[in-house]
Amino acid sequence: MPQVYFIGAGPGDPDLITVKGMKVLGQAQVVIYADSLVNPEVLKFARPDAEIHKSAAMNLEETTAVIEKAVAEGKLVARLQTGEPSLYGAIGEQMAELDKRGIEYAVIPGVSSLFASAAALKTELTIPEVSQTVVITRLAGRTPVPENEALHRLAANGGTLAVFLSSGMVSAVVAELLKGGRTAETPVAVVYRASWPEEKVIRTTIANLASDVSKAGISRQALIIVGDVLAAKDKGLVSKLYDKGFSHGYR
Template structure:
């Protein structure tokens, strides 16, 4: 059996209870070494076989899983954050389907959640934004034309931009081309959210590239954009005394 497990955004205690228990039980662990906090590997048994997938191809990863399954061993495939966001898990699952190897998927806390927590921010503020766009800038890996950063930026919604902190000048340019954000729209860089070395930098869309250069942030960081970072908002109707809900009558 193969278990795909979300490691969470970085802090070892932000993995789920289920994920932590599977790490303790695993015979084999294949972890995304460039992103997963190695402190999580301390949960593994002393005799657990551990592989760093940063040095492996897809075929090598699948071969390790296949070999483990052949002798009845349990494998944990440990991905950063939640595996469903830029985790490249679909191709692994398809390969396991072809081999007839059973697997399941254990969700984790995504780094975009960790980044909001680091900034004490809420993406969905009434009267400001009720949508969150998770996207990335096209680089060596392209994105569909209809999902270009400029196109996504045209909505003016709250945005978390992954895998793009090494191209902040282009990120800034594309965000402004979208037309909904201005030079003064609030933005932030969150480096290694929830790790001990976490760093947050608040700026604006117009100063994103400058902020990254001044603070030495060019990788392993999220770009957050939108008025949710600094804007007046409406209070939630859910807790408004004049608002009736299924559980509470409005006060007169």
Template structure:
């Protein structure tokens, strides 16, 4: 059996939010290529003595693949450590495609995404009954475009809960598009570096969030959460309703024979 390359989600920031599986693999790796601009260096403390460490922040795709190819050929265990969950804005597909060409086996180990960490930081739930049962993960166009059919105004018009990645540096543009899409003043929160020691949380509405974000000097590494779920009245879940029957519990009125 050939040795694998492991794409591991390191979580949103706090080193303890990597999965047990991810850390166990990291501890035994011979080579670690980590996204140094976003992944906490605290993860590297769990690596074994003598591990080869590369910071991909300054590397191109070809350079990353060359390192993997070199050490895989030597039979080494390689970890590609990504921030959050590697399947969301992780640019891993292009790496996996190159590994497929080389016949190198790999496995993706999921991680805690920054969008869920951001909601946890402000003690909110995206999916509230009668409010929203849909979460849209997206970003506003910048230097990298987005497909026209995924224009932020169009997505906002759905009225679902939203989490915007890679967009806080364009907060004015984001708010302008959201106002047009939602067509009203909705709650919005900006969470910078969720779960890190220097985490910042700003909660407001579309009318005042730009001023609040600029006052806190938040310009990068932040999640933008949008929707009524942040501040609203909602119906309670049927899951724990005493008058609702499901496969694990009968409703009280059924048990009493009423």
């Protein structure tokens, strides 16, 4: 059994941690959690005597040292990451450090803010004849984006776009979407702090996106979803799966 677990803590609501993640967290003697993003209420599942480390002010060297020391002492470590660790979670570099030290670890997936946002919007992200593709991306900021993954290039495919880490650059998002061929009337939703008590949902269009986000005072911790799926329910567009005339092996 590994001594280190990277756990997706979910998007905000502490009850959205997985059962497996909750069980491991309840056994860990050492917990490192991203206190700038992970809801501290998740720590209610930790054991009362757990050694808690807030990682917002820690660098990679410091978090690795905490893990290495705990493992040497035979302790179980829970590394709590926001949302789903494989999406913008920076776990690759953390795992690489553990690989160098021969420390065994495992990853427990979590609920992404993308899916918490879809739940808040009561929206299906993939609807036949509307979109069967979801592209997860971000704008370039302090972290660069490869040129062939520029938002305007991805927007050109016509699928559903989930734009992370870009609500503070919303005017640039608008410019990229229009450059990629999306129309000003294309539906857009912005979900701020999905599943948190202070969650905000904005439904708008590309044309009004920048002004609506500005009016709401949102500049971070929000996901932008773009695509016609956001209006499909209003237009009565449905899948064939539950159509009485559609034969299918699984329903």
